Amino acid sequence: MSETISLPKIGEAAPDFTAVTTHSPAMKFSEWQGGSWVVFFSHPADFTPVCTTELTEFARRNGEFTALGVQLIGLSIDSIHSHLAWLQNIKQIMGVEIPYPMVADIDMKVSSLYGMLHPGASATATVRAVFVIDPKRVIRAIIYYPLNVGRNVDEVVRLVKALQTADTQACATPVNWQPGQPVVVPAPKTVEDVARNAANKDYEKKEFYLAFKAHKK
Numbered sequence: 001m002s003e004t005i006s007l008p009k010i011g012e013a014a015p016d017f018t019a020v021t022t023h024s025p026a027m028k029f030s031e032w033q034g035g036s037w038v039v040f041f042s043h044p045a046d047f048t049p050v051c052t053t054e055l056t057e058f059a060r061r062n063g064e065f066t067a068l069g070v071q072l073i074g075l076s077i078d079s080i081h082s083h084l085a086w087l088q089n090i091k092q093i094m095g096v097e098i099p100y101p102m103v104a105d106i107d108m109k110v111s112s113l114y115g116m117l118h119p120g121a122s123a124t125a126t127v128r129a130v131f132v133i134d135p136k137r138v139i140r141a142i143i144y145y146p147l148n149v150g151r152n153v154d155e156v157v158r159l160v161k162a163l164q165t166a167d168t169q170a171c172a173t174p175v176n177w178q179p180g181q182p183v184v185v186p187a188p189k190t191v192e193d194v195a196r197n198a199a200n201k202d203y204e205k206k207e208f209y210l211a212f213k214a215h216k217k
Contacts, residue, residue: 007115010142014040014133015113020080021073022087023101030137032101037070037164038133039156042116042126046078046086050150054128056094057153068160069135072100076126077111080104118144132160134167169216182212 008015014029021027041058043051058065058072065072076083083102091097105111105126116126128145140163145151162173171183187209188194194208204212 008113008131008139008142010139012139014038014131014137014139016137017110017113019110020104021101022080022083022098022104027101027103032073033071033133033135033137035135037068037135037160038073038131039065039070039160040073040075040114040131040133041151042075042111042114042129044126044128044147045076046082047089050148051076052086052090052094054150054153055098056090056096058100059096059098061153061157062099064157065160068157068164070160073103074100075103075105075110075116077105077108079106130156132156132163134163165215171213174212180215180217183215185211185213 016028016030018026018028024032041054043054045051055074058074062072078086083104087098087102103110108117111117111126114129114131116129118127127147128149128151130141130143130145130151131139132141134140141159143151143156143159158178161179162177165179165183166172169183170186172186174182174184177183182204185197185203188197197203197205197211198208200211202213206212
């Protein structure tokens, strides 16, 4: 019988935890987060090739995330000593310093809370999970990648921007949306909504249930 994995769901509160990280011997997640967005990601193991490219790319683009009000935090089930040695190695071979904290989850408590351990993929490593968490500590998006496929950081950035746009402009974003492109008007729920949308001259209307409006930067 396969083991049941408890997976946090979109719309639920992100589990709080206290853990050893490369920035603190006892970091309480909710206090560290404060009022910012968070991209929380796991990687299978330290000193591995794909993970090294991912950590490096997140580090290179840390300023881009900061400008969006996003803090980055990573995790694997390696020890803090392994983390520290790996970050020094990345600095030496890649010329990049990792500015964000890395959780040392050697007892697997945090990765278990977030459903990052998938026994069918590996019994000794986390999968490549990405959690986007809003300032109210609500999980807004979850992405899982297998161990042998690196993440697309462009998509993580796009996803954050789309979520923030949807929040601030009461809209949705269409397929392949990029900032500056039209956004989707929420589908009408009443006869009055249908009439209101039809009368709005600022909407590009395709059908009563599908209309676009300009993205306000």
